[in-house]
Amino acid sequence: MKRVMTSMAALAIGAGAAHAGGVERSTQSVGILFEQGNYAEFSVGGFNPDVSGTYPLNNSNSGDMAPGxxxxxxxxKQQLNDQWDLAVIFDQPVGAKVNYPAGATGNPLADYPIAGSKASIKSSAVTALVRYKxxxxxSVYGGLRSESVQGHVTLPALGYSMSTSDETDFGYVVGAAWEKPEIAARVALTYNSKIEHEFSVTENGSPSAPFSTTVPESVNLEFQTGIAKDTLVMxxxxxxxxxxxDITPLGYQMATSGDSLVDYANNTITYNIGLGRRFTDQWSGAIMFGYEKHQGGTVGNLGPTDGYKSVSFAASYQATDNIKITGGLRYxxxxxxxxxxxxxxxxxxxxxxxxxxxxRVGVSF
Known part of the structure; x- marks a missing residue:
């Protein structure tokens, strides 16, 4: 039960990736550290948003600017002995995919003002963790994270384009957990450090001044406990x-009198709560609810969202003694x-x- 729920809760929360802060793609969970014995997993996900807006001066619509x-x-995860565990995680912590459809009328005065604008952020990270019981x-745990990030943007309305180098830099993770196995209880508190990247930049086809961006620090509190036979709250x-x-290339800053391509006025707190239930020795299910506060004010045109509410469903099938398959759906x-x-x-x-x-497919061995 405990092992199944660890995987199922993580997938239910992250099915299709998170939408926090507009560019978050991973919740940076350390749940794999608490799998029993030796364990490996592979996960794939997809998210298909529908995001559009209107410009009141000509009543034009942006069209869906957020592709899937x-x-x-x-x-x-490797159990080294009764006290030490080792885990290695590959994920994609941040990302963006923006594509405002090209103008439908061919008349700039009638089309959405930034029609044809495109932007992307790609990342990958490898995190190595050790846990001491x-x-x-x-237990206490910690480790290092290696993170690679690159970005591109094209803004036809401004006659502007920008492309960065692919930069790899390092951060760290520290945390502590308390468990009570007899009631499947666990509380884990994890700090992920910020990671600063300095990019070489090409703006409008020519080399420009380097700039720095910080992938932000975060704190995760993950919890679960049994509340009845075969039932968990998590x-x-x-x-x-x-x-x-903050993404502020020099050329863009000068062209817009000091604006940033992307920045955020507020930090975020994202909440998830749900129930998990084992129905048979092979089948378990979970429902999770997510919430991130609407902050108000204005946001950037490359990330026109503000908070969210979500509901997720997950089911896990114990195919064999050592293989489990978990699927999740999230609205x-x-x-x-x-x-x-x-x-x-x-x-x-x-x-x-x-x-x-x-x-997600997980294999214990």
Whole structure:
């Protein structure tokens, strides 16, 4: 039960990737450290958002500017002895895929002002963790994360384009957990450090000044406990310091009198809570609810969302003694947002949502 729920809760929360902060793709869970014995897993996910807004001056619609995307993650956990565990995790912590459809009328005065704009952020990370089990069901863990990030943007309305180098830099992870196995209880608190990247940049086809971006620090609180026979309550609280995340190339800053391509005025706290239930020796299920507060104010045109509510369903099938297959489906009600376009006009992004799905295969040995 405990082993099944660890995987199922993580997939239910992350099915189709998170939408926190607009660019988050991984919840950076350390749940794999608590799998029993030796364990490996492979996960794939996809998310298909539908995000569009209107520009009041000409009543034009942006069209769906948020294409669907996929994610992949891998994990391996080795029990070294009764006290020490080792885990290696590959994931994609941040990402973005923006594509405003090209103007439909051919008349710039009638089309959405930034029609044809495109942007992307790609990342990958490898995290190595060790866990030490102390007396009284307490354990401590930590490790290093290697993270690679690159980005591209094209803004036809400004006659602007930018491409960065692919940069790899390092951060760290530290945490502690308490467990009570007889009731399947566990509380784990994890700190993920910020990682600073300095990019070489090409703007409008020519080399430009390097700039730095910080993938922000975060704190995860993950918990579960049995509340009845074969039934668990489980969830997480995740804080991310999104004010640290800023993309401001020099050429763009000069062309826009000091604006940033991407920045965030607020940090985020994301909540997830749900129930898991084992129905038979082979089948278990879970339902999870997610919430991230609507902050208000205006947001950037490359990330026109503000908070969300979600519901996720997951099912796990113990195919053999050592193989389990977990699937998840997630619906996200994407929070309404307002952006600003010239000449200082507010656009309205509302009524947006998205569907996500994920599949994980875990092998114990």
């Amino acid at each position: 995307y996929g994610t992949v993650s891998l994990g391996y 102390m007396p009284n069901n307490v 969830g997480s609280v995740r804080w991310v310091h999104w004010k640290q995340f 996200v009600d994407i929070g309404d947002a307002k952006t600003t376009l010239p000449p200082g006009v507010q656009t309205d992004f509302s009524g947006n949502d998205g569907w996500g799905a994920g599949l």
